[in-house]
Amino acid sequence: KMMTRRIMQKKWRLGLSIALWLVSVHLICAHNEKSPTALSIKEGSDDHSKGEETLLEDEDSEDLEVFRPTDKWQTLKPGQAVPAGSHVRLNLQTGQREVKMGEEEVLKYWSDGNRYTEELKEALKKFKKGMDDPEDSKQIFNQDLKKDMEALDMLVETDVQVMRRLLNQFNNTNSTTEEKITALLDLEYLVHQVDNAQNLVSMGGMQLVINVLNSTDIRLQESAAFVLGSAVSSNPSVQIEAIEGGALQKLLTLLATKRPTSVKKKVLFAVASLLRHFPFAQSHFLKLGGVQVLNELFQTPGTEPLRVRIITVLYDMITEKVNILMAAENSELISQVGMDIIPDSSHQERLRQYAEVSLLPVLVEQGWCSLVPELLVSPEHDCREKALRTLLAMMAQCQTQYKQNPALTASLSELQIQYQELVLTEQDVGEQDGYFAEILALVDSMVVKMRQV
Ligand SMILES: *[C@@H]1O[C@H](CO)[C@@H](O)[C@H](O)[C@H]1NC(C)=O
Ligand SMILES: *[C@@H]1O[C@H](CO)[C@@H](O)[C@H](O)[C@H]1NC(C)=O
Numbered sequence: 001k002m003m004t005r006r007i008m009q010k011k012w013r014l015g016l017s018i019a020l021w022l023v024s025v026h027l028i029c030a031h032n033e034k035s036p037t038a039l040s041i042k043e044g045s046d047d048h049s050k051g052e053e054t055l056l057e058d059e060d061s062e063d064l065e066v067f068r069p070t071d072k073w074q075t076l077k078p079g080q081a082v083p084a085g086s087h088v089r090l091n092l093q094t095g096q097r098e099v100k101m102g103e104e105e106v107l108k109y110w111s112d113g114n115r116y117t118e119e120l121k122e123a124l125k126k127f128k129k130g131m132d133d134p135e136d137s138k139q140i141f142n143q144d145l146k147k148d149m150e151a152l153d154m155l156v157e158t159d160v161q162v163m164r165r166l167l168n169q170f171n172n173t174n175s176t177t178e179e180k181i182t183a184l185l186d187l188e189y190l191v192h193q194v195d196n197a198q199n200l201v202s203m204g205g206m207q208l209v210i211n212v213l214n215s216t217d218i219r220l221q222e223s224a225a226f227v228l229g230s231a232v233s234s235n236p237s238v239q240i241e242a243i244e245g246g247a248l249q250k251l252l253t254l255l256a257t258k259r260p261t262s263v264k265k266k267v268l269f270a271v272a273s274l275l276r277h278f279p280f281a282q283s284h285f286l287k288l289g290g291v292q293v294l295n296e297l298f299q300t301p302g303t304e305p306l307r308v309r310i311i312t313v314l315y316d317m318i319t320e321k322v323n324i325l326m327a328a329e330n331s332e333l334i335s336q337v338g339m340d341i342i343p344d345s346s347h348q349e350r351l352r353q354y355a356e357v358s359l360l361p362v363l364v365e366q367g368w369c370s371l372v373p374e375l376l377v378s379p380e381h382d383c384r385e386k387a388l389r390t391l392l393a394m395m396a397q398c399q400t401q402y403k404q405n406p407a408l409t410a411s412l413s414e415l416q417i418q419y420q421e422l423v424l425t426e427q428d429v430g431e432q433d434g435y436f437a438e439i440l441a442l443v444d445s446m447v448v449k450m451r452q453v
């Protein structure tokens, strides 16, 4: 819902930017009183006799000198308005400004064509009214131009400028909690981009966000965790900053104390993003007692909706290490047979760090061999699948305990029957390797591996 709201906001802003730009252009022209046909917006248009009416009827926005963004860098011509949400850079060789949009923004921009046409018509109508009555026009000019120009400045701002504004709004003691939350959610949208997340760090915004994790307002906690999680996702340099800024400790504190499920969901998201592909953070997580915190959360009544998320965090860590070490073994094999792969020192360092993440023994010690099977009673396929994968990943360490767990044996037999039937229904509709077949394979594999000596 939040996303929709923000997308709508963006669209609205984009529409408004074009409308405002038009109105401003007209008002400037009207004021100069040099160009009574200022309505012909296209620069260098030959047809100065083109009347207002025709233009009003002309819905083809091709005529308008509005920049048409794509996901490729394009040179900006003088006087072109840049839609909000674009990225702007200076080409140092040509000295010209270049603009592009992210793929998502481009889609949004182009899928909203009708809306712009409406906005443009409105802007033109407003202007026409002004032309009919010069006094009125002047009045509009005096009242609105300054505001329009300010709005324009704002609308052509780069992501960095937007972020600076949002951080100021967020950091201002005069801002209401609502305003701060809005600023955080807008920041969250921006920091999905790698550069923006790094800018958040260099602007000092990361520390502000981390600090707010222990604010007294749960909505601020939740939004801050959301921003943090998005900023560190697939962004190693930002992950490092977040760890050094003390984010992990604060996130674990939020998980360990009584908070609404909505807050804990976002916090788990942030923890998962912070740990992913970052063995240093994973070691830190173990040292801070992260497994214990998750253990207690898992067993707290009322947190059932969080359980599959908790298991996912642990499962991801287990498999990540397994995959990395397996890849390392493979590349060693390859180099042994004479292929030219020289592992660099940072790769070695990573392997060393992963070797230090000793998660499985901690999981065994803290009772996860008997906790994970509890998830199998969930009615949700997705949850069962995650549980089965995690059970298999812990097999070497947990096999003895699995064998002594009658509830687990019973669950597996039950699931076997259930998925055998579901696989038949899948095959009835012509699906050979469907989702249920995949789950059945996991169940079968559990059964076989539990029997092995
Ligand atoms: C907060 O508001 C007060 C009074 O309205 C004003 O004097 C002060 O400059 C504002 N502070 C900030 C940081 O904007
Ligand atoms: C936040 O505001 C404080 C003063 O209120 C200021 O010292 C600090 O630099 C600001 N931080 C950012 C990132 O804008």
Ligand SMILES: *[C@@H]1O[C@H](CO)[C@@H](O)[C@H](O)[C@H]1NC(C)=O
Pocket (backbone or CB within 6 Å): 211, 214, 215, 216
């Ligand atoms: C949050 O915790 C830090 C120390 O970790 C403390 O300095 C700060 O005052 C706390 N903020 C709030 C709002 O409690």
